[in-house]
Amino acid sequence: MLRRRGEVYEIIANGCFLMDTSDGRSERLLVDAARTALADPEGPDLPEGPNRPTLLIGGLGVGFSLVHAAAQPDWAAITVAEREDAIVDWHRSGPLAALTGDALADPRVSLLHNDLVAHLQHSSERYDALCLDIDNGPDWTVTEDNRGLYSPAGLAACRARLTPGGVLAIWSAQPSEAFEEAMRNAGFSSVRTEEVPVARGVPDVIHLGRNPS
Template identity: 50%
Template structure:
């Protein structure tokens, strides 16, 4: 039976960190959000983008999660700097010095990492920074968002803004818990060389990651 380690009010509602044996789980408003069971597709989100980039790349990771993507970024030879945007203070705390730290071997301590506490949608709207890759994992998918406000990220205008923040030849990578054909079509209207990668999971339909090259 899972042990509740902490329950806190979050920006998106109640957040619960619990442990089931050696596995950590994060629940938001009673809905499963993430865990440490596998992480293959979360790692591929970053490594697949970095494989398409030259060494010294500057990447943005939208959503800290349990640190799988950040650890993969730091272990990749092409990544020179990683900016992580996470809206939930508790998730940052659990990763920085709490029980999730052991999952990624203290990745937040790496000098190449900068953590921004804030809502990714708002941050993307106002930032003047540019990146070689945008790796986004803040929802269960373009058609299954954690909050209603996140839907704007996956619209034509949202994709146009993401393209503006990418350097020439940069890569947009988006994670999803399932296929989203309409989103694929929108990506192909805005970006070049759109690859759709299905990642098998133990149960249910495969996770999906899109990699789209900026012109």
């Protein structure tokens, strides 16, 4: 459901608040954290030209991550996976088109109308960065079938979709030491959590890990 509150739009799924258009700091940080993690620690920035990295954004949401990524020239290609018909329609011809219309028209951007978990499990495509935001976190999923993303098999599928040295970034409404350990057990290196300060309550976080091979 898309609900309007003044000038703010909110996405509600199964009665659970997911996100709104009021801020977007953590959604932008999701992309920035992956970009920073990809940068050569001995170099000034990301590769340029044909060697620029590719990005998969899991979950279109209200579009903050997509718009932020499309505003950066660093990405050679940006794929967005979104399974919900309603969300795709809101962005193509509905109230959210004003927010993301220019980004979706970017020739680097492809909108994949498909379930993210299924795409990770069955696609042969590989990306340099996965920025995933389809739940309130690994411990607070919107639907039961989303739990597969955070399982050992789901994390193995994420690694399989990453190039060597590629980065996995997952948004969460709260930190999870257990999920950090699950990422390490799945073979990710340089696992860490970045906090996103909020006005009150527990900070949002980004869980990060690198595919070492």
